Amino acid sequence: MYRPLLFLITIILILIPGCERTKIIDRLSIVHTLGYDIQKDGTLGATVLYPDYTKGKNKQALEIRNVEGANSSEMLAHTNQQTKFPIELSKTIVIVFGEDFGKEGVGHIIRTVFNNPTIGTSVQTAVVKPNAKEFLKKVKENGTLAVAETITQNYTTLSMPRTDLHIFLNNYFGAGRDPYMPVLSQGTENSVRIEGLAVFKDDKLKLELKENQYEILALLDPFEHQVLFEIPIKKNEKKGEIGVREIRSKPTWKVTANDSIKVNLDLNVKIREFPGWIQLNQKSDIDLIKSAIEKELKSEILELIQLLKKNGVDPIGLGDLIRSHDEAWNEDDFYKNEYKHLKVEPDITVTIIQAGIRR
Numbered sequence: 001m002y003r004p005l006l007f008l009i010t011i012i013l014i015l016i017p018g019c020e021r022t023k024i025i026d027r028l029s030i031v032h033t034l035g036y037d038i039q040k041d042g043t044l045g046a047t048v049l050y051p052d053y054t055k056g057k058n059k060q061a062l063e064i065r066n067v068e069g070a071n072s073s074e075m076l077a078h079t080n081q082q083t084k085f086p087i088e089l090s091k092t093i094v095i096v097f098g099e100d101f102g103k104e105g106v107g108h109i110i111r112t113v114f115n116n117p118t119i120g121t122s123v124q125t126a127v128v129k130p131n132a133k134e135f136l137k138k139v140k141e142n143g144t145l146a147v148a149e150t151i152t153q154n155y156t157t158l159s160m161p162r163t164d165l166h167i168f169l170n171n172y173f174g175a176g177r178d179p180y181m182p183v184l185s186q187g188t189e190n191s192v193r194i195e196g197l198a199v200f201k202d203d204k205l206k207l208e209l210k211e212n213q214y215e216i217l218a219l220l221d222p223f224e225h226q227v228l229f230e231i232p233i234k235k236n237e238k239k240g241e242i243g244v245r246e247i248r249s250k251p252t253w254k255v256t257a258n259d260s261i262k263v264n265l266d267l268n269v270k271i272r273e274f275p276g277w278i279q280l281n282q283k284s285d286i287d288l289i290k291s292a293i294e295k296e297l298k299s300e301i302l303e304l305i306q307l308l309k310k311n312g313v314d315p316i317g318l319g320d321l322i323r324s325h326d327e328a329w330n331e332d333d334f335y336k337n338e339y340k341h342l343k344v345e346p347d348i349t350v351t352i353i354q355a356g357i358r359r
Contacts, residue, residue, distance in 0.1 A: 030088045032145050035132025036109055037098035043068055044101075044108070046075040047136045051145070064140045066133060072112045090118040093148045095165070096184070098131030102198060102205035110203055114169060121166035124148045127198040127205060129185040138186045150192045151182055159215040159227040160194060161315075172200070175331050176319030183208055199313045207311040209304075216304045219265065219297070220316050222250050233275070233292040235285075240275035242289060255325045260343040261318060263301075269293060270354040290350045301346045309340045318342060 035047035048065045065082045069075035076089075095113065097106055113119060124147070128135040139147065154160040163181050171179035180199045187193030197214035199207040209217065218225045230241050252264045271280070271289065279285045308314060312335060319339065323329040 031092045033094040033096065033136060033139070033147060034089075034092055034113070035096045035098070035128070035136045036101055036106070037131045037133055038101040038104045039068060043070055044072070044075060045133060046072070046079065047133045048079050049136050049140060049145070062140045062143060062145070064136060072109065089116065090120075092119055092123055093145075094124045094126065094151075095119075096126045096128045096132050096135065096147075098133070098135075099127055099129050099183075099205070100131065102127045102200075105203045106200075107203035110169075110172065114165065119165070121164065121169070123165040124151045124163065125165055125168055125181045126151065127181060127183045129183065129195065135184065135186065139192070142191070147184065147192050150184070150194065154182070154194050155218075155223070155225065157226060159211075159218050159225055161197065161214060161218045161221045162223040162225075171315070171317070172203075174317075174320065176314065176321070176323045176329075176334070177317035178206075178313045178315050180315045199308075199311075199315050201311075201313050206313050207308070212300075213304055213307070216297070216300045217315060219246075219301070220251055220263065224250075228272075229293075229297070231289075231293050231296050233278070233289065235277060235288060238275070238277050240277070241273075242271060242275070242278070242292070243273035244293060245270045245272055253321055255321055256345075259338065259341055260345065261321055262345045262347060265297075265346065265348045267293070267297075267348060267350050268353050269350055271352060286352060289352065293350045294348045297348055298346045302344070305344050309342070312339070314339065318344070 031048055031050045033049040035049070037045040037047070039045050045066065045068050048067075050063050052061050052063050065079050067075045067078035067082070069078055095109075097109070126147070139145070151160075151163065155162045160182060161180065168179045168181055171177045178199060178201055180197055182194050183196040183198050184192055185195045194211075196211070197209040197217065198205050199209060215227055215229070218227055227246050229244050229246065231244055233240055233242050246267045246269050254262045254264075256262050274280070274289075278289070305316070305318075308316070314335070319329075319331065319334050322334065322338075322342070323331075
């Protein structure tokens, strides 16, 4: 009695997957990189870069489309009019903004494209120079889709603060903090290079940090980095530099008063290069190195914070720290009246774990 019923159920379960609408990879235009610019007339421009899997893995397999429109939906429709297969956004890896668009305000893209449920939060975002159209044109000519890999490599093995869409949106929508993303340009031989770090106030690009500045910001974020520093050192009348690579534990923050914050940094340092007159087997020289590192990094942290205050941006999230200790905290009032007077005291402890090459 039950065998015919069991057989029927089995047949149905086999047939159900066949009823789903499948997507064949070589019948889709799967977007790799989306770029946005602001036009002279105020309309938006979009550049779409995607591989054509029917052409194999050569340079000609990369396709690029440029469209204009009043909003992101209109531009997507215009892009579909130019492609032989439907545009698929769910596999987008990178979204970039021309520098002028960043300064004008990218709020429309945040509200539409960034909130598209098919766009993953692991997407990398960046400001590009001179603009998205020209930047992606060069990427296509170079024949490689290594933009995301360049960004990831810089925050995993080098000294850029960690970034992706999830972190950007958390900082954008979170109270007491401001979002940031890397600035990219074309380097030598048309390779993609990190030129700086764009810090936003609300949806507008407000400040661009140089490499030596965003390295210090990386020291203060909650992620682990391997930051490289050149530290000036002096012994009697002799002057030189030591090359250090730091690996640190997560910084700890403490609000000591409504207008004061203390940050503790425990740094494990590898000495890569040092002057010939430094003797690493002498405790006095080890202490000299520790003191030089602590003094230099403390000075650079305070200098960076002063720059951020001057420009009214808070990528560190100092306002969020104060908010967590003050129920009456008001974001507008804090950044208008209190932020510029906020005291930050870095407390740095250095442990030397390895020495390298004498210069």
